[in-house]
Amino acid sequence: MMPPTESRKILVTQPVLPPLDAFIPYLEQIWESRQLTNSGPFHQQLEQALRDYLGVSQIALFTNGTLALVTALQALRITGEVITTPYSFVATAHSLLWNGIRPVFVDIDPVTLNLDPDRIEAAITPHTTAIMPVHCYGHPCEVERIQKIADNYGLKVIYDAAHAFGVHGQDGNILNHGDLSVLSFHATKVFNTFEGGAIVCHDAKTKQRIDHLKNFGFVDEVTVVAPGINGKMSEIMAAFGLLQLQGIDAALHKRQTIDARYRAALADVKGITCLPVREGRANYAYFPILVGPEYPLSRDTLYERLREHGIYARRYFYPLISDFPMYRGMPSAAPENLPVAKAAAERVICLPIHPGLSEDQVDLVLRVVVEAD
Numbered sequence: 001m002m003p004p005t006e007s008r009k010i011l012v013t014q015p016v017l018p019p020l021d022a023f024i025p026y027l028e029q030i031w032e033s034r035q036l037t038n039s040g041p042f043h044q045q046l047e048q049a050l051r052d053y054l055g056v057s058q059i060a061l062f063t064n065g066t067l068a069l070v071t072a073l074q075a076l077r078i079t080g081e082v083i084t085t086p087y088s089f090v091a092t093a094h095s096l097l098w099n100g101i102r103p104v105f106v107d108i109d110p111v112t113l114n115l116d117p118d119r120i121e122a123a124i125t126p127h128t129t130a131i132m133p134v135h136c137y138g139h140p141c142e143v144e145r146i147q148k149i150a151d152n153y154g155l156k157v158i159y160d161a162a163h164a165f166g167v168h169g170q171d172g173n174i175l176n177h178g179d180l181s182v183l184s185f186h187a188t189k190v191f192n193t194f195e196g197g198a199i200v201c202h203d204a205k206t207k208q209r210i211d212h213l214k215n216f217g218f219v220d221e222v223t224v225v226a227p228g229i230n231g232k233m234s235e236i237m238a239a240f241g242l243l244q245l246q247g248i249d250a251a252l253h254k255r256q257t258i259d260a261r262y263r264a265a266l267a268d269v270k271g272i273t274c275l276p277v278r279e280g281r282a283n284y285a286y287f288p289i290l291v292g293p294e295y296p297l298s299r300d301t302l303y304e305r306l307r308e309h310g311i312y313a314r315r316y317f318y319p320l321i322s323d324f325p326m327y328r329g330m331p332s333a334a335p336e337n338l339p340v341a342k343a344a345a346e347r348v349i350c351l352p353i354h355p356g357l358s359e360d361q362v363d364l365v366l367r368v369v370v371e372a373d
């Protein structure tokens, strides 16, 4: 049992779980079939269900989002240098290092906090082979402009779409942009399979290459065509995903309600900036605020104040990826190259947002933020 203090904590996010009873029949089927992994029936059903739900033509399931990122880079044979954002979860750049690729950090847009298309061209060198942007907090990148640059220079585009499950841009699903998009189904994400992830691609041939790569490179019992890895999603995760998908629309709706409540209450608070509301379907995965100099408290004092009230907000994304020791020495990681990202990392707090939050809890968060002085 959880100690009572644990249950009073208001966490930045908390996984949605279906009733345990509803999962038992799925487990019974797995026990019956004894197929635990290797593209079993639940794996195939979840791929089909996600193709339908997300409106994408091809999707390959993975055991987590990071292995999906690592494999996406392998699938397109990316080498040399890749342009990416420092303002993300560390796995974005780690997936490059794991492939022996050098990340080249480019600064972000001050409003969307996504990779700034105006700064990409200046970072391209003869070694650049791809761009890896992140739809940060589920806000779509400027996909058209990024694609144009990629086309002009013959670069691939791989989106880290770990935050972007169910997000639509002006022209439909955001996952249909770029060469590949990578999703995460980690426990902290909008749609979870405990751990999990996926690569979205646009043609059957690429999907087949990805499927080979995630299964050691095996094509059949005796043929191995690539130095693949083991990235397969298990049947228990896939079955759980099918059940989770039934509740996803209700979960997104609950998030939307909380987002609206935060926005309304924070609109006139001096020194607090919310990210802009966008057109198209959002997933309300995070609720970042930027704490400016006009606010009576510093960002970190507000962060501590929230904790004193049992509110565990998070400073995503602080520190910047480019400030971690394995990246710090790279020329593109220099703070003067990344002033906008630096400023955002020093100002941001992500307030709790998840379907399990009660109105009272949201009001408590707001009271601490609004009444600070």
Ligand SMILES: *Cc1c(COP(=O)(O)O)cnc(C)c1O
Pocket (backbone or CB within 6 Å): 064, 065, 066, 067, 088, 089, 091, 092, 134, 160, 162, 163, 183, 184, 185, 186, 195, 196, 197
């Ligand atoms: C969560 C996350 C990942 C990693 O996904 P896992 O499924 O946890 O491996 C990668 N990139 C971003 C931006 C993320 O938020």
